[in-house]
Amino acid sequence: MSLALALKTGDVSRLPSRRDEDWRWTDLRGLIRTIPTESPAFLGDVGAGPFDALADGSVVIVNGWVREGDPAPETGVLALRFVSRGDATAHDAEFAVTVAPGQTLTVLESYEGQGAGGYLANIGLDFSVGEGARLERIVLVDDLADAVTVSTADVALAPGARFAQTILTTGARRQRLETRVAHPGAHAELRLDGIYLLDKQRHADLTTQVTHGGVDGTTSQLTKGMVDDQARGVFQGRIIVQPGADQTDARMGHHALIMSDKAEVDAKPELLIFADDVSCAHGNTIGALDEQAIFYARQRGIPELEARAMLTEAFVGEVVERIEHEPARQLARAWVAQHLGRSIL
Amino acid sequence: MAAVQETVEAVAALEKYEHGFTTDIDQEFAPKGLSEDIVRFISAKKEEPQWMLDWRLDAYRRWLELEEPDWAKVNYPKIDYQDSYYYAAPKTKEGPKSLDEVDPEILAVYAKLGIPLREQEVLAGVEGAPRYAVDAVFDSVSVVTTFKKELAAVGVIFCSMSEAIREHGDLVKQYLGSVVPTSDNYFACLNSAVFSDGSFVYIPPGVRCPMELSTYFRINAKDSGQFERTLIIADKGAYCSYLEGCTAPMRDENQLHAAVVELVLLDDAEIKYSTVQNWYPGDPETGKGGIFNFVTKRADCRGDRSKVSWTQVETGSAVTWKYPSCVLRGEGSSGEFYSIAVTNGHQQADTGTKMIHLGANTRSRIVAKGISAGKSTSTYRGLVSAHPKxxxxxxxxxxxxxxxxxxxxxxxxxxxxxRNGQSVFEHEATTTRLSDDQLFYCQQRGLNQEEAVALLVNGFVKDVLQQLPMEFAVEAQKLVAISLEGSVG
Structure with missing residues (x-):
């Protein structure tokens, strides 16, 4: 069951539903009654992307069509833009990134919803990180409120590789951002982070699956989120340590703030361990902002709304600070502030 | 060193499953297999009223339409539900009036298991020692319930389920299936159709049960399943502590144990439910035999400020599928779940809890400790949910x-x-192995490897052991050490 399969066959019964364990909180089957027609190619101007100024080169994919341009840089900084300009239509896109052994690449990925109509977008990504290579992926997702997006990234790491990822999203009508990592152990390092800031009726699902297949691997995961109004945030993290993958060190954290009585957060942090010499842990907290902290701020003359935004910004800030690429980190910081209604001078 | 010496002796004496003996008793069986006729047979055997038979038949028909769940992380051969006895009872005169009428063979079984069935034996101990009343369930029937008179004096009803259906029909009718409905899940539905015995407890308003209540379950007959049903009702302001223990003989065939436990708590009531589950786990080398333990346990905190506490020590069974739950409906009600699950050999345990917060200011606490050794699998599966209210x-x-x-x-x-903005949820989990440093430290100080493991494991599960009633805690501590025997080195 997948969106890709449903798009290919036009058969809605192929869509994942609540009855599929991995999709229990992101029901597509109940939402989509018919598979829309294919999005037409859009040849007009799509404006500048959020990361254009930081990149050495860019790849622009509009409604699933790759725009002609210079070849993507293999090292340095690549801006990868997925632009959706649909009008109740659907499209598919695929892209693969390979980092050669010993090389370093930063991928600044953006999902941009444009126009007025909703769309159904399915994006498949493949990342292959060679021996000793480094790849940092920063994903900024700004979908339209009535969009349905599923993005699935498969990541293969070679021994000694390093992959770091930070996803920042404001959600959509339904949105699933999934990352699956094949971790060979062998001193490869993995960091998987995420931030979701959701309001109104938006939904975001950050799902990860890390499979440790060999000795000496590390994984560090930190996801933080805020939901307001009737929004729904979903976090599903699964760490599998296969037999023999000893000396694995895996940590997973998910922490969320619920700002309204109609908002919802669902979490499933899973550890499946088949090896004994490991150190794995996960932590999960869900709650409201500390009223005492708000009171403290108000006492000092900060209006309540601003105090709430400030505290939330500090809460998710921990994830932003883990971004290694300096200009991208600043951009992410500003993005968070903007979405929380504060402007950084 | 006395305590350590005792552990060593216990381990040495009990190299294999201690309770694995079988007893030849003249028994009466229902024909093998499951059908409406068998359901009618069981109901007739128990001299049940028509409403109870209808309830069972309704459950049976629903069960036929259900599918066996397959989501748990356990693997076991397909169960042939037609290849088992659903009723097995020691042949005896109808309803023994006193212990003297109970088959001496059965009494010998309980003596061997160390369960006091004679009230004077319990009293014969040290003055002031805690006393506890026992309901002993042997295969499909309850053979004896002790201290009934003394409990009745304070208004507490403690008897077997069959007796409760006959003598306290109104109470049973009101509450049976109100916490775990017949079609709740596959195994609960099966149990509703064929349950044979179990305990029934009613604590009247404001009464604090004067002694610990306990049930001891024993499967003895070959190719039989045990389907007991327990219902405990704590009325307003009542309190009781209930203990449950279980063992079975060593056999090469798997046997099914599908029980349902329902707890009802009204305003300000409190129930403490402790289980030491030690069903035969199967052969540690080959994984042959053992009990399939598929149990549905649920507490419904209907009343405000009611409190329920589940404590379980799971060391036995080939396959365990069990999630004692709390439905926290009453305002300010609270639920606790303390669990130790030890798996060794080829055992598989998929266990945990569900805390369903429906009322305002409800609180819950879960402490689960899993220990896996040998070729076993232990899974914690839990749900914590909060309703918008x-x-x-x-x-x-x-x-x-x-x-x-x-x-x-x-x-x-x-x-x-x-699902609301005024709740707080905290969850943390760790998975590690026994630390080499700690083992080395203990061994350096003269403990051998097995003693060191027992010591460290006892430290690991201490938080849960502390929640058990005293006499159970001692037994549980030994059980954990014994279950892990031979797992290191």
Whole structure:
């Protein structure tokens, strides 16, 4: 069951539903009654992307069509833009990134919803990180409120590789951002982070699956989120340590703030361990902002709304600070502030 | 060193499953297999009223339409439900009036298991020692219930389920199936159709039960399943502590145990439910035999400020599928779940809890410790959910897994669903192995490897052991050490 399969066959019964364990909180089957027609190619101007100024080169994919341009840089900084300009239509896109052994690449990925109509977008990504290579992926997702997006990234790491990822999203009508990592152990390092800031009726699902297949691997995961109004945030993290993958060190954290009585957060942090010499842990907290902290701020003359935004910004800030690429980190910081209604001078 | 010496002796004496003996007793069986006729047979045997038979038949028909669940992380051969006896009872005169009428063979079984069935034996101990009343269930029937008179004097009803259906029909009719409905799940539905015995407890308003209540379950007959049903009702302001123990003989065939436990708590009531589950786990080398333990346990905190506490020590069974749950409906009600699950050999355990917060200011606490050794698998699976009306709900969950050996597995699968902005949920889990440094430290100080493991494991599960009633805690501590015997080195 997948969106890709449903798009290919036009058969809605192929869509994942609540009855599929991995999709229990992101029901597509109940939402989509018919598979829309294919999005037409859009040849007009799509404006500048959020990361254009930081990149050495860019790849622009509009409604699933790759725009002609210079070849993507293999090292340095690549801006990868997925632009959706649909009008109740659907499209598919695929892209693969390979980092050669010993090389370093930063991928600044953006999902941009444009126009007025909703769309159904399915994006498949493949990342292959060679021996000793480094790849940092920063994903900024700004979908339209009535969009349905599923993005699935498969990541293969070679021994000694390093992959770091930070996803920042404001959600959509339904949105699933999934990352699956094949971790060979062998001193490869993995960091998987995420931030979701959701309001109104938006939904975001950050799902990860890390499979440790060999000795000496590390994984560090930190996801933080805020939901307001009737929004729904979903976090599903699964760490599998296969037999023999000893000396694995895996940590997973998910922490969320619920700002309204109609908002919802669902979490499933899973550890499946088949090896004994490991150190794995996960932590999960869900709650409201500390009223005492708000009171403290108000006492000092900060209006309540601003105090709430400030505290939330500090809460998710921990994830932003883990971004290694300096200009991208600043951009992410500003993005968070903007979405929380504060402007950084 | 006395305590250590005692552990060593206990381990040495009990190298294999201690309770694995069989007893030849003249028994009466229902024909093998499951059908409406068998359901009618069981009901007739128990001299049940028509409403009870109708209830069973309704459950049976629903069961036929259900599918066996397959989502748990356990593997077992397909169960042939037609290849088992659903009723097995020691042949005896109808309803023995006193212990003297009970088959001496059965009394010998309980004596061997160390369960006091004679009230004077319990009293013969040290003055002031805690007393506890026992309901002894042997295969499909309750053979004896002790201290009934003394309990009745304070208004507490403690009897077997069959007796309750006959003598307290109104209470049973009102509450049976109100916590776990017949079609709740596959195994609960099967139980509703064919349940044979179990305990019934009613504590009247404001009464604090004067002694611990306990049930001891024993499967003896070959090719039979045990389907007991327990119902405990704590009326307003009542309190009781209930203990449950279980054992079975060693056999090469798997036997099914599908029980249902329902707890009802009204305003300000409190129930403490402790289980030491030690069903035959199967052969540690080959994995042959053992009990399939598929149990549905649920507490419904209907009243405000009611409190329920589940404590379980799971060391036996080939396959365990069990999630004692709390429905926190009453305002300010609270639920606790303390669990130790020890798996060794080829055992598989998929166990955990569900805390469903429906009322305002409800609180819950989960402490689950899993220990896997040998080729076993231990899974913690839990759900914590808060309804939009459960404002001010709080949950704290801690799950720790300990792995001993290269071929075992430990999984943690928690589900958290938060649906309002005024609740707090905290969850933490760790998976580690027994630390080499700690083992080395203990061995350096003269403990051998097995003693060191027992010491460290007891430290690991201490938080849960402390929640058990005293006499159970001692037994549980030994049981944990014995279950892990031979798992290191």
């Amino acid at each position: 459960a404002k001010g709900a709080r949950n704290f969950t801690q799950c720790d897994s300990l792995l001993i050996g290269k071929t075992c597995a430990a999984h943690t699968i928690p589900y958290i669903e938060a």
